[in-house]
Amino acid sequence: MRVIFSICILxxxxxxxxxxxxxxxxxxxxxxxxxxxxEDLYDYDTLQGMYVGGFGGSDIRIILNYISKKNAIGYxxxxxxxxxxxxxxxxxxxxxxxxxxxxxxxxxxxxxxIKFIGNDDSPFGSWESNSGKVxxxxxxxxxxxxxxxxxxxxxxxxxxxxxxxxxxxxxxxGEYSFKDxxxxxxxxxxxxxxxxxxxxxxxMKELRxxxxxxxxxxxxxxxxxxxxxxxxxELDIVDQEYGEYSLKGKGKHQLxxxxx
Numbered sequence: 223m224r225v226i227f228s229i230c231i232l233x234x235x236x237x238x239x240x241x242x243x244x245x246x247x248x249x250x251x252x253x254x255x256x257x258x259x260x261e262d263l264y265d266y267d268t269l270q271g272m273y274v275g276g277f278g279g280s281d282i283r284i285i286l287n288y289i290s291k292k293n294a295i296g297y298x299x300x301x302x303x304x305x306x307x308x309x310x311x312x313x314x315x316x317x318x319x320x321x322x323x324x325x326x327x328x329x330x331x332x333x334x335x336i337k338f339i340g341n342d343d344s345p346f347g348s349w350e351s352n353s354g355k356v357x358x359x360x361x362x363x364x365x366x367x368x369x370x371x372x373x374x375x376x377x378x379x380x381x382x383x384x385x386x387x388x389x390x391x392x393x394x395x396g397e398y399s400f401k402d403x404x405x406x407x408x409x410x411x412x413x414x415x416x417x418x419x420x421x422x423x424x425x426m427k428e429l430r431x432x433x434x435x436x437x438x439x440x441x442x443x444x445x446x447x448x449x450x451x452x453x454x455x456e457l458d459i460v461d462q463e464y465g466e467y468s469l470k471g472k473g474k475h476q477l478x479x480x481x482x
Contacts, residue, residue: 262291264313269338272403273363274381274434275347280443281434283404284334284347284363286320294320298334299404301453302430302445307334316340326352336363368402379459379467381435387467391477395449398477406433406442410449431455440469 266289273284277300286296289311297306309322318338324331332351339345343365350358369382379387384400391398396410412425431444442455457469457477469477 262313264291264318266290266311266318268341269318272366272368273345274366274404275361275363277349277359277361280441281404281432282361283432284336285403289320294322296322298324299432301432301443302405303328303330304405304430305331309334324352329353330356332356379435379438384433384435384440388469388477388479391469391479393475393477400433404432404434406431408444 269289270286273286274281275284276282280301282298282300284296284298284307286294288295291313292311293308294311295306295308297304305324305328307322307324309320312319312321316339320334320336320338322334322336324333330351332349334347334349336345336347345363346360347363348358348360366381368385369380377383385402388398388400391400396408399407399409401407408429408431410427410429412427429444429447429449431442433440433442438459440457440459442450442457444450444453444455446453455471457471460468460470460476462468466479468479471477
């Protein structure tokens with residue numbers, strides 16, 4: 223009996239010695255540095271301002287009033303039609319793209335895409351109509367900085383100071399008001415034969431257009447109307463001396479500063 227017990231004890235000892243000891247697994251913790259995106263140091267405010275370009279045969283003005291890294295707000299003027307535009311901003315490297323929508327309640331409303339590259343005063347633009355019935359437009363814009371100062375004999379009349387010189391004009395049709403952003407407004411009487419001033423005032427109408435300047439030649443593209451043939455008015459700057467100017471059209475048609 224003792225022999226059998228001794229054999230069992232010996233067997234247990236040998237089995238214990240032959241069992242491979244378990245190795246405790248070590249856990250390795252890899253420290254991962256958090257990814258912090260680069261701070262956007264682009265100065266979006268520098269893109270604000272007024273831009274002009276050719277659009278379907280006449281000038282378009284795009285005024286950008288507010289630009290951040292996400293949103294943009296402004297308006298455009300074309301042939302006297304002023305439309306608000308709002309949209310989104312995206313940036314990739316030194317390229318900033320604006321995609322801005324007109325309200326959409328006009329048959330000619332659409333979407334503008336404006337692309338700035340670096341310190342760009344001449345961005346590329348495109349426009350697509352919402353309806354798809356109007357051809358796509360592609361154009362190049364140029365920033366315009368308005369200059370209120372103009373001294374006779376020293377500064378030439380440019381697109382930057384034109385509205386300061388010709389802000390208020392008159393002719394036999396009515397009164398013209400030229401704005402910095404390219405808008406021109408004509409106030410006229412529907413019936414010029416009225417002797418009753420009060421009745422005449424009731425008949426005053428407003429016609430809107432957009433002015434453009436090439437050298438000394440001024441073109442006004444009006445909204446559809448029955449006054450000007452082809453909805454345009456062509457004028458030339460005339461120096462009347464002594465710091466006064468007028469705008470002369472075909473024949474005897476002439477616009478004078480504040481009088482006719």
